[in-house]
Amino acid sequence: MTSKDEVLYTGKTHTTGGRDGFARSNDGELEIKLSRPGSGKPGTNPEQLFAAGWSACFLGALARAAGQHQVKLPTDAAVDAEVDLCTNGGEFFLRARLSIALPGIEHSLAQAIVADAHKICPYSKATRGNIDVELNVV
Structure with missing residues (x-):
């Protein structure tokens, strides 16, 4: 990053459990269950x-x-x-x-x-x- 770079936005998330876990954004707008591709379990990947x-x-x-x-x-x-x-x-x-x-x-x-x-x-x-x-x- 240079001194001229302007940060327009920073997306922040906290994820636990990896591909079989849960992710949440710091503002609470994103709360999502994660699952492995093809597992048939609820959630996205x-x-x-x-x-x-x-x-x-x-x-x-x-x-x-x-x-x-x-x-x-x-x-x-x-x-x-x-x-x-x-x-x-x-x-x-x-x-x-x-x-x-x-x-x-x-x-x-x-x-x-x-x-x-x-x-x-x-x-x-x-x-x-x-x-x-x-x-x-x-």
Whole structure:
């Protein structure tokens, strides 16, 4: 962090029990039971939470990128995120796909907006070079 960095927000959570536990935000707005993927137990898992956070953030980045292209983001714009938990030789890793719908925007312009949003989005920046990411304009 440099002296010019401005912290806009800090999300704070407390988690116990790992993938079979419970997570709560410091403000009480998030209280969630965690469960292992495919366990059939009540609760969500870190991959779903990451997908939800990334898709929400990416929508914000899309709005900014659309504005840079002098286009208004459609109100029905949507991002479907898929985050895979993978293993290879006992090592765990993530892989992701984002499918982006920008109804009413010509396909090549939509692709340019998505590419720019991928440069803007903090989640995309955090994963760049760390996991395989596929972007699809649908």
